Amino acid sequence: MKPFIGRARELAELDATARLPGAKLIVIKGRRRVGKSRLAREFGKRHAAMSLYYLTGLPPSTPAAAQSEREHFAKQLARVFEVPMPKASHWDELLWHLADRVKDGHAIVILDEINWIGRSDPQFSSKLWALWETELCKLNEFILILSGSLAGWIDDQFSSHTGYLGRISWNMTLEELPIQDALRFFGARRERISIHEQLMILLVTGGIPRYLEEIDAKRTAEDNLKRLCFSPPGLLFSEYDQLMNDLFQRNNRVYRDIVEALIERPLTLTELHAAISRHKSGVISNYVEDLEKSGFLMRHHTWNPRTGRPSNRYKIRVIDNYLRFYLKAIRPAATRVKAGLDALPANLYGLLGLQFENLVLKNKRLLLSALSIPPEDIVREGPYFQNQTRKHAGCQIDYLVQTRHSLYIVEIKFSRSPLPSAIIEEVRSKVLALITPKHLSIRPVLVHVNGVVDAVENADYFDHVVNFGELATSSEPYAHA
Secondary structure (H helix, E strand, O other): OOOOOHHHHHHHHHHHHOOOOOOEEEEEEEEOOOOHHHHHHHHHOOOOOOOEEEEEEEOOOOOOOOHHHHHHHHHHHHOOOOOOHHHHHHHHHHHHHHHOOOOOOOEEEEEEEEHHHOOOOHHHHHHHHHHHOHHHHHOOOOOEEEEEHHHHHHHHHHHHHHHHHHOOOEEEOOOOOOOHHHHHHHHHHHHOOHHHEEEHHHHHHOOHHHHHHHOOOOOOOOHHHHHHHOOOOOOOHHHHHHHHHHHHHHHHHHHHHHHHHHHOOOOOHHHHHHHHHOOOHHHHHHHHHHHHHOOOOEEEEEEEEEOEEEEEEEEEEEEOOHHHHHHHHHHHHHHHHHHOOOOOOOHHHHHHHHHHHHHHHOOOHHHHHHHHOOHHHHHEEEEEEEEEOOOOHHHHEEEEEEEEEEEEEEEEEOOOOEOOOOHHHHHHHHHOOOOOOOOOOOEEEEEEOOOEEEHHHHHHHOEEEEEEHHHHHHOOOOOOO
């Protein structure tokens, strides 16, 4: 296995749970490839006094998925516990067989891709609950970890299920790696590679460990992107279809329609219904929630700066950098790539610029620290939109932070060259359009990677000019301009 990177906080949380008395039930959910299985295994390795048993689900692919899942599980039981293969007729028999193998406790059992295991039987979660209540919860030094990618289903069947209330010791949603850990995948060569080149790759992979493992630090960023994204054997060339099919199965066409409708710009729910030609109903809202829980979308609510109170209005946006890049860059080039014309898109840098905002927002703790904003001072924060009316203009703010005394209007720009002075007027127009309470100070902020021209510095318009590359690579408190 490649070296385990990051996750110090998550491992500490799991260790703290393991120290609790009695048997523990832990749920780990999150986007595919985000490192759930590796985290669970690493946690198990660090508790060497307990036996570690790992079993996983089989991706459903045929009408006989239920029987295939049971047979696959039975084979794993036989291999993991070195016993004859049990009958695979019913889940009850297989689960009780598992309980019999760990009846002495002092064990960690990982049931990975629990959504694949359990979706083949509507009663699976109830059967597992019965086993936990009658046998597993009584064991000494025993931990059961349920891990899976379909967060909505896991919430319905376990986290929010009446029977499991009060039984789950720790319910974790695993996020992407923060940028400081993601950059460690460049290894020892990292110091010799420009931060701009490193960020080019992260703007496509985000902080997804499985994608980051494919980085070849001996190659340029362009070469890595060409190999991973614009070559048929590349991991990211066909990853989108794999994600949608594995997660959402029969309904994956609707989920695709939703994601693809949002790729150009964030939409309200009403706009989304129109974009996919669907009548307004709770069904689409449920699908959006599934995609949000799976780490692909996010709903950003606006608020009233005068009162600080949230509004019912929100926009839905794609927050997964790979999904956005695939639909904007990889899929349009697929025919050429398959024909052997696998050149990088001519507008590559323009496309990467769209990704930078996501990367900054996912690492906003770094930015807030650079701006010296204590979390307890924040009233509201997030991407902000103001609708146009007859009385005032509309505007969109990349990131707006409202504290008790100030509004930080953050403009996020990724560029190959220093940002020109035109950026000042661009931000000034947003400030003028934004409805701002008189008791709040306005503090414009510019986040960049490759610097700004002298005219921007000399104009002294921005309260903070933040070099995000330096921020991401500095181990010291960040000194902003």
